[in-house]
Amino acid sequence: MxxxxxxxxxxxxxxxxxxxxxxxxxxxxxxxxxxxxxxxxxxxxxxxxxxxxxxxxxxxxDVEGAVLEIAEQVATEGAALTELLEGRSWTGKAGWQTAQELVDGFLEFWRKNDAILRVVDLGAAEGDKRFYKLRMKILNSVNNSLADAVAELQAKGRVDKDVNPAAIAGSLVAMLAAVASHQKGFSSWGVKQAELKPNLALLVHLGVTGRKPTK
Amino acid sequence: MxxxxxxxxxxxxxxxxxxxxxxxxxxxxxxxxxxxxxxxxxxxxxxxxxxxxxxxxxxxxDVEGAVLEIAEQVATEGAALTELLEGRSWTGKAGWQTAQELVDGFLEFWRKNDAILRVVDLGAAEGDKRFYKLRMKILNSVNNSLADAVAELQAKGRVDKDVNPAAIAGSLVAMLAAVASHQKGFSSWGVKQAELKPNLALLVHLGVTGRKPTK
DNA sequence: TCGGTAAGCTGACGTCATGACAGGACAAGT
DNA sequence: ACTTGTCCTGTCATGACGTCAGCTTACCGA
The missing domain is CATH 1.10.10.60 (Homeodomain-like)
Incomplete structure (x- = not known):
């Protein structure tokens, strides 16, 4: 292969x-x-x-070609992010913990690879197919798992029918990525790193389950 | 001046x-x-x-200098985004409408200026102060209004005390911006533009009020 | 009408990155 | 030692960068 x-x-x-x-x-x-x-x-x-x-x-x-290579390596590592969601529960206290750990793991991953991810993001936004396929590959694991979680809750009737799981998941992942990229922007806004995480987790939990977490 | x-x-x-x-x-x-x-x-x-x-x-x-100039112009236009939130209500059906109109207006603004905003985003992510000040300036109107809305609901006891309004607002705005930048990515994911908007509005409403909208 | 002055533009130039090639250096097998 | 194929680099044509002196144009007061 x-x-x-x-x-x-x-x-x-x-x-x-x-x-x-x-x-x-x-x-x-x-x-x-x-x-x-x-x-x-x-x-x-x-x-x-x-x-x-x-x-x-x-x-x-050229430089771009080499960047794609690095991004490919990062994408491979990124597959490990699935573990943040594999077999987790979204109900009760466990749900809150799932959200927290997802946020934590995701931000950490982004922080470690921020330079290359920035470039991938740019390439994708500019409409370069190679880059946005790569971006999808990187975010796929988290995105799919999240979408599955929403769909599952939806099947149980705990989430409204007119919700589109893929749209919700994609938006939440985009949020996590964007916030991770601009953490410095937040701090100059008077929001500290430590404060940011629980609020992100709250948004994720709300988005997936439609309810406030029980802490 | x-x-x-x-x-x-x-x-x-x-x-x-x-x-x-x-x-x-x-x-x-x-x-x-x-x-x-x-x-x-x-x-x-x-x-x-x-x-x-x-x-x-x-x-x-240099090119960067000129880009900053353009971005400055866009930032000025961006101030008009406040109107999407000025004096709006976040309760009942009106709340749902507020969320929808915010999403609509924001995505439209981003679509119209996507090229320059992409570059500003990159510069900000790379840690260039001029760019992330500019990014703040562009997002300020929406961000402040959103944070105010959250803080207000919080004062009325309708939102938990341990929520940080600035963090929530910043995250939601980052989400809107990111989704707007990567709309094409969503469509190749099987999510259509038209489906995306209501789901985004839902997330915004959930984030601001902590509750599902009444439609 | 006629300079005078400042704004506005460009040709030309030294510097540097790009990307291609041919050929030299090097390791490994015989 | 000799051959073979991998690996690296000196060199070169091309073209972008960024600066300058100097030319042209527009405006204004006498």
């Missing part, structure tokens, strides 16, 4: 080559964290990796 | 100059809509405006 790693001109990459390739990806990751996406240049990434620009172009068509 | 428009080298811009300046801004706006931010070059903007790159640099330090 995982096709061999190949250079742009078709050669298969060996041990050493893969190492350089990965080093370039790592350096690019770092650069994305420390400077605006618009200003990340191939030459800087190459310098940081202790190699030449030509080497970069041997492995990636 | 509104300082005169000046060129980079300090001259005051006259009628003709302001026209060129505005033309450059308009062309930049268009370019942002049609190509990725990363690929927008000064030379293209200048060409599109029927002028030379040097002229661009007479009015703006």
């Amino acid at each position: 995982t096709g061999q790693v190949r250079t742009v001109d078709g050669r298969v990459a060996g041990r050493r080559g893969q190492a350089t390739r990965q080093k370039l990806l790592d350096c690019l990751s770092e650069m994305l964290s420390s400077s605006p996406y618009r200003d990340v240049k191939v030459i800087d990434v190459a310098r940081k990796a202790g190699t030449s620009p030509a080497t970069f172009y041997q492995y990636f068509p | 509104t300082g005169q428009v000046r060129t980079v080298d300090g001259r005051v811009a006259g009628r003709r100059g302001q026209a060129t300046r505005q033309k450059l801004l308009d062309c930049l706006s268009e370019m942002l809509s049609s190509s990725p931010y990363r690929d927008v070059k000064v030379i293209d903007v200048a060409r599109k405006a029927g002028t030379s790159p040097a002229t661009f640099y007479q009015y703006f330090p």
Whole structure:
């Protein structure tokens, strides 16, 4: 399934080559964290990796191509987010805890990968299919689980019929992602990190179940 | 208050100059809509405006500087969003209508300015103070009004005391903005525009009042 | 009508990133 | 040591960046 790693001109990459390739990806990751996406240049990434620009172009068509690669790796890690929701209950006190843990886990994941996720978000918003497929892939696990939870409650008659589970789930996930991206904005608004989380959890709980949590 | 428009080298811009300046801004706006931010070059903007790159640099330090200018204009328009909430009620059927109209108005505003707002969002997420101040300025009207609404209901005892109005308002606004940016993502998820809005309104209503709307 | 002055624009230039190629360096097997 | 295929880089043409001096245009007072 995982096709061999190949250079742009078709050669298969060996041990050493893969190492350089990965080093370039790592350096690019770092650069994305420390400077605006618009200003990340191939030459800087190459310098940081202790190699030449030509080497970069041997492995990636351009910066965007390398970013997609990193995002792919993040997407794989992101699959683990399902565990935050797998087999959880949304009723009673357990429901409140589920919401809290989801918020916690999600924000943590976003914080750890904020630089790359920012770029994916931008690409997706700009309408680039590759990026928004990737964004879907990353958010899929959480999104599906949430939608399932809503649909299940709906089947039991505990949530109104005219609610669209996918729309609710998607909106909640978008909210989590957006808030995670702009945490600094909140703090300059007078809302502290610690205060933010329970309020987010409240919104998630309300959205999924339609009711206030019992704490 | 509104300082005169000046060129980079300090001259005051006259009628003709302001026209060129505005033309450059308009062309930049268009370019942002049609190509990725990363690929927008000064030379293209200048060409599109029927002028030379040097002229661009007479009015703006770089692309980013010009973007800030456009965003400033959008922020001014954004102040009108307050009207969506000014003097509205959040109780009974009126509450449901308030939520619907807010969602409608907000999405429309975002749709009309999506290109520039995307860039502002990116800049803010990257931690650039100028951008996230601008983002706050744009969202302030809605955010404050929402926070006030929550605080008011809270004072009446209709919302729990441990809710932080600013956090709730900020999260809801972030959600609206994020969903607006990624509407295409939803449709490829099987959620239609028309279905999305009422579900968003539901979430807003739930968030503000803590209760399901009466329709 | 006629300069004078400031605004407005651009050609040209040095600098730097891009992306391609050909060829040298290197490791591994024989 | 020799061959083979991988891996890296020097070099180059191209084109964007950002600056400057200098030309053109518009305005204004005499």
